[in-house]
Amino acid sequence: MSEARANILNRLRHSARPQPTITEPEAAPAPPLSQADKVAQLKQRMEAMHAEVIITNSGDWTTALKAVLRQRSLNGLLYAPHSPIGVMLSEGWDSDLPPLVAYEQSVEDCKERLFTIDAGITSTQGGLADVGALILWPTPDEPRLMSLAPAVHIAVLEASKIHDSLASAMRTERWAERMPTNALLISGPSKTADIELVLTFGVHGPKELIVLVLND
Amino acid sequence: MTETVVDFPKNFKKALGDGQLRHNLRAAMDTLGMRRRTLFSDLDVFEKLRERGDAIRQRALRQLPELLERLEQKCTENGMQVHWAETPAEANAICLEIIQKHNATRVIKGKSMVSEEMHLNHFLDERGIEALETDLGEYIIQLDHETPSHIIVPAIHKNRDQIAQLFHDKIPNTPYTEVVEELNAIARQVLREKFFAGEVGVSGVNFAVAETGTLCLVENEGNGRMCTTAPPVHIAIMGIEKVLERLEDVPPLLRLLTGSATGQLITTYFNMISSPRKPGEKDGPKEVHLVLLDNGRSKIWADPELRHTLKCIRCGTCLNHCPVYTRLGGHAYGYVYPGPIGSILTPQIEGLKNAGAMATASTFCGACEEVCPVKIPITDILRRLRTESYDQDETPNSVKDHGHKLNATESLTWKGWAFSNATPWFNALNAKLLGLAGPLLPKLPAVGIVKKWSQSRALPTFAAKSLHVLAKEKGIRDE
Numbered sequence: 120m121s122e123a124r125a126n127i128l129n130r131l132r133h134s135a136r137p138q139p140t141i142t143e144p145e146a147a148p149a150p151p152l153s154q155a156d157k158v159a160q161l162k163q164r165m166e167a168m169h170a171e172v173i174i175t176n177s178g179d180w181t182t183a184l185k186a187v188l189r190q191r192s193l194n195g196l197l198y199a200p201h202s203p204i205g206v207m208l209s210e211g212w213d214s215d216l217p218p219l220v221a222y223e224q225s226v227e228d229c230k231e232r233l234f235t236i237d238a239g240i241t242s243t244q245g246g247l248a249d250v251g252a253l254i255l256w257p258t259p260d261e262p263r264l265m266s267l268a269p270a271v272h273i274a275v276l277e278a279s280k281i282h283d284s285l286a287s288a289m290r291t292e293r294w295a296e297r298m299p300t301n302a303l304l305i306s307g308p309s310k311t312a313d314i315e316l317v318l319t320f321g322v323h324g325p326k327e328l329i330v331l332v333l334n335d
Numbered sequence: 336m337t338e339t340v341v342d343f344p345k346n347f348k349k350a351l352g353d354g355q356l357r358h359n360l361r362a363a364m365d366t367l368g369m370r371r372r373t374l375f376s377d378l379d380v381f382e383k384l385r386e387r388g389d390a391i392r393q394r395a396l397r398q399l400p401e402l403l404e405r406l407e408q409k410c411t412e413n414g415m416q417v418h419w420a421e422t423p424a425e426a427n428a429i430c431l432e433i434i435q436k437h438n439a440t441r442v443i444k445g446k447s448m449v450s451e452e453m454h455l456n457h458f459l460d461e462r463g464i465e466a467l468e469t470d471l472g473e474y475i476i477q478l479d480h481e482t483p484s485h486i487i488v489p490a491i492h493k494n495r496d497q498i499a500q501l502f503h504d505k506i507p508n509t510p511y512t513e514v515v516e517e518l519n520a521i522a523r524q525v526l527r528e529k530f531f532a533g534e535v536g537v538s539g540v541n542f543a544v545a546e547t548g549t550l551c552l553v554e555n556e557g558n559g560r561m562c563t564t565a566p567p568v569h570i571a572i573m574g575i576e577k578v579l580e581r582l583e584d585v586p587p588l589l590r591l592l593t594g595s596a597t598g599q600l601i602t603t604y605f606n607m608i609s610s611p612r613k614p615g616e617k618d619g620p621k622e623v624h625l626v627l628l629d630n631g632r633s634k635i636w637a638d639p640e641l642r643h644t645l646k647c648i649r650c651g652t653c654l655n656h657c658p659v660y661t662r663l664g665g666h667a668y669g670y671v672y673p674g675p676i677g678s679i680l681t682p683q684i685e686g687l688k689n690a691g692a693m694a695t696a697s698t699f700c701g702a703c704e705e706v707c708p709v710k711i712p713i714t715d716i717l718r719r720l721r722t723e724s725y726d727q728d729e730t731p732n733s734v735k736d737h738g739h740k741l742n743a744t745e746s747l748t749w750k751g752w753a754f755s756n757a758t759p760w761f762n763a764l765n766a767k768l769l770g771l772a773g774p775l776l777p778k779l780p781a782v783g784i785v786k787k788w789s790q791s792r793a794l795p796t797f798a799a800k801s802l803h804v805l806a807k808e809k810g811i812r813d814e
């Protein structure tokens with residue numbers, strides 16, 4: 120309906136009148152946080168939103184992960200075999216753990232599996248300290264549904280990639296020049312308060328969010 | 336519903352008499368208001384933040400035609416398809432065409448007020464296409480064939496008992512339970528199958544960034560992500576006013592939106608979509624369509640005062656703080672957008688004849704604009720709309736049905752009033768007579784304008800001394 124387009128734009132152009140520009144107040148300057156502060160703040164905020172945040176390090180994180188998995192009875196762990204963390208996982212998987220299931224085909228060929236597997240593990244692009252959230256930029260290796268369809272989402276976050284705020288993440292990483300197909304902020308397991316404002320967790324997205332923070 | 340004149344007095348009476356409704360609402364509105372206050376506890380910080388929000392929205396609106404073109408260009412470069420619609424009917428037709436092109440009959444929907452404005456579900460339903468709401472609140476009201484009563488918490492007029500009964504009645508093999516977690520689990524189970532099988536996903540848009548061609552969606556449940564990720568086709572619908580200039584405009588508005596709406600620092604998900612599935616990617620829709628709907632917005636935009644209406648980010652906090660909304664709920668307003676924002680937006684879209692009365696559903700307490708995160712001068716616009724119903728001088732920017740209330744009796748009455756007030760001796764005589772007679776008169780003769788006016792108000796008793804006299808006694812100049 121290009122006629123609609125022309126009509127709308129014409130109306131807007133035709134009636135345009137110079138409007139006073141108004142000065143925009145700057146964002147209040149916030150003192151930069153140390154990495155330890157950022158980790159602490161992110162942990163506190165995300166836990167308040169019912170995420171489980173485990174501080175570990177790059178040498179031990181798979182051990183921490185295995186402990187998490189052994190506490191639960193899960194029918195499998197969806198993973199990305201070609202991502203750096205995926206490679207590490209497949210190298211040393213124990214037989215008593217839920218089997219690793221690779222997300223290797225396009226969704227049309229494996230939708231059923233995606234919707235029935237209990238858990239999925241992804242890496243993250245970073246985190247936000249001020250609000251307590253993960254940044255995910257899904258990739259061909261780690262597709263979008265990995266962090267959405269399984270009931271448990273496990274995310275690996277390098278502490279050095281936690282930003283003070285969304286604004287600073289956008290600025291320092293130059294998001295505007297390179298937005299991916301899908302960028303996500305995730306602050307906890309899915310939730311709703313649509314019935315009498317009673318907060319309940321685990322609606323359509325994951326019921327549990329477990330964050331492994333690699334603190335080195 | 337939108338085509339007819341709404342019988343406000345009847346609706347209001349009904350809503351006010353519904354004790355259950357008033358109880359459900361009151362508790363919820365107080366809680367939402369309290370959560371918001373807790374989040375924005377530092378008033379100076381909040382004021383600065385909303386000054387930024389206001390400025391960002393004004394800057395975007397000032398360049399609206401250019402930004403819409405840039406958005407279109409960027410989205411197209413990114414591989415999306417952009418459609419323009421002047422009316423809801425055109426927007427519905429666009430959606431239908433896309434859906435039919437894919438031979439789809441199962442549409443899953445994320446929450447979108449614009450799609451409510453279009454009555455899209457009804458439109459598709461009539462053409463044999465199931466359009467299923469997947470936001471829990473929207474799902475509940477759709478089961479009961481209702482419309483949202485609040486723009487953020489659409490089923491807030493219902494309590495858990497009512498929802499328990501509804502689920503038991505409408506969802507096969509569902510036991511009656513009032514446990515909120517269990518109700519939630521029931522909905523999760525039903526909807527998961529729908530997400531799995533959905534052929535087209537429909538969503539709204541909270542912000543669209545012209546700089547990058549990015550559609551931003553704010554949500555807690557994950558159903559919005561499901562609708563925009565799982566099906567092979569995604570249709571996003573937005574009003575043309577939702578565009579922002581730059582990506583860096585997003586963070587302050589996001590904070591204002593989540594803080595004002597539910598008192599959250601951030602929602603569970605903030606979903607930024609910039610393109611359909613790219614080669615090599617394994618999921619995400621292969622087609623993303625963006626539908627830009629005008630529906631009267633370009634006309635609103637033309638007027639410098641009314642334009643402020645379009646700054647709205649649909650946080651719903653003006654509803655939570657409105658003494659009228661918190662007693663009536665959304666349905667009594669009779670239109671998609673209730674409360675203060677509805678009262679200024681709807682008459683401008685639908686015209687004063689049908690919806691002008693909404694502008695009278697206000698006490699002018701100003702609570703709405705005190706909390707509005709983008710500083711919309713709601714009471715000024717309400718006053719403007721009230722005046723326009725009676726005003727004579729029409730301009731190109733006048734609201735539809737300008738002056739429709741102007742009729743002989745009323746203009747005569749007001750002319751008489753003006754004469755009386757401008758003519759001291761006449762006014763003095765009148766006031767004295769009324770003041771003396773007031774206590775003796777049980778009622779003013781309920782005819783004409785007095786009749787209309789007194790239908791919804793208690794009649795005043797005339798004071799023994801008029802304001803003019805009192806002012807004079809206090810030594811106040813009074814002309």
Ligand code: SF4
Pocket residue numbers: 595646647648649650651652653654675676703706707708709710711
């Ligand atoms: S008018 Fe202001 S307070 Fe009301 S919904 Fe819009 S942005 Fe929120």
